[in-house]
Amino acid sequence: GQVTDIGEDENGAPVRLYLQSEAYGDYIMILNEDTAWVDSGSKTASDPATLEVGEGVYVFHSPVSTRSMPPQSVAYAVVRNIPQDVGVGQYYKVGEITEGEDGTFRILTSDGSMYITAGEDTGLSSYVEGESFQLSDLKAGDRIMAWYEIVLTSYPGQTYAYHLMLLPDETEAESEDGAPAEGTQISLELNGEASELVGRYEGGTVMVPVAAVAQTLGFDVTYIPGKDGAA
Numbered sequence: 231g232q233v234t235d236i237g238e239d240e241n242g243a244p245v246r247l248y249l250q251s252e253a254y255g256d257y258i259m260i261l262n263e264d265t266a267w268v269d270s271g272s273k274t275a276s277d278p279a280t281l282e283v284g285e286g287v288y289v290f291h292s293p294v295s296t297r298s299m300p301p302q303s304v305a306y307a308v309v310r311n312i313p314q315d316v317g318v319g320q321y322y323k324v325g326e327i328t329e330g331e332d333g334t335f336r337i338l339t340s341d342g343s344m345y346i347t348a349g350e351d352t353g354l355s356s357y358v359e360g361e362s363f364q365l366s367d368l369k370a371g372d373r374i375m376a377w378y379e380i381v382l383t384s385y386p387g388q389t390y391a392y393h394l395m396l397l398p399d400e401t402e403a404e405s406e407d408g409a410p411a412e413g414t415q416i417s418l419e420l421n422g423e424a425s426e427l428v429g430r431y432e433g434g435t436v437m438v439p440v441a442a443v444a445q446t447l448g449f450d451v452t453y454i455p456g457k458d459g460a461a
Contacts, residue, residue, distance in 0.1 A: 231257065233285045237417065244278050246417050247305065249289065256300035259289050260417055264306070264400045266357060268375055270319045271311040273393055275357050278308070288312065290321035296429075296436045302416060307375065307397070319375040319395065322346070327368050335365045337374075338386065345388045346376050353393040363396045373397035420446055 231254070237246030247259040261278075269276040270288075281287075288309040295301040307321040323340035330336060334349040348365055356362055357375075368374070375395040382388040416429035416436050425446065429438040441451045 231287065231289070233281065233283050233287060235283060236281060242279075244281065246419075247281075247287075247289065247308065248300075249287075257289075258300055258302040258417070258419065259291055259305040259308075260302055261305050261308075264398075266307040266321075266373070266375070266397045268307055268309045268319055268357070268395070269311045270309050270377075271313045273319070273353070273355055273375075273377065273395055275359065276308075276310050281308075281310070285310065286312070288318055296416065298419075298436075302436075306373075309375075317377060317379055319377050319393075322374055322376055324368055324370055324372045324374060326370060329366070335368070337368065340370075343386055344381075345386050346378070346391050346394075347389070348391045348394055352391050355393070355395050357395055357397045365394075368396070371399075373400065418443070 231249035231251030233247060234250050234256075235248035236244050237248070239245045245261050247261055249257045249259060251257060267276040267278045268274075289305050290307045290309070291303040291305045295303040309319055309321075312318045322337075322344065324337055325340035325342065326338040328336050332349075334347050337346040337348065338344075339346065352365070354363060354365070374397060376389075376391045377393040378389040378391045380389060416431060416438075418425045418427045418429055418438065420427070420443065427439060427442055427446065429436045431437075444451050
């Protein structure tokens, strides 16, 4: 989608990405320290401070979204500088990896959707400048960006990667279905404006502070105890 606005914290770091997509409409992507910023053209890390309104990006995000309008979701990777003549890097988690007798490695993604084969002619790079890795270093749970061209129309799909980038380990745990971890904070937007209030992901649902939200929107809030102590 196209970046329509960028929400920043008190230190000027981007924490929300507002997108408009022809396919999905308006969306808010929640950014955190686990969000990878990838330059797809150079296959290197990208500086989020250089992001500008109007730029076109790809965002790989959690399958879990809020039911708000627009919906919000946690961003796994923001991919920038997308060349027109080659495929864009794709975000995956490693589910299983096996080494073949011919020295190639076969990666099954954690969602079971793709087999990615890589060999000695596969370019390798690390998201962290100055670091390197070998295919034999990959393990289940690792996060990678994969560049490839042709995908066989089987299930799982099958492809050969001409480049792999190893992303840093996550600092926050996620559930097996890709949902945010329990207690993950969710940024709130009220009447189209960024708010200092936050929601929290609990038990598979985004919870918000109803009284504080109502007061911010201009409503009077009072507490009326019920017969059983509930309000």
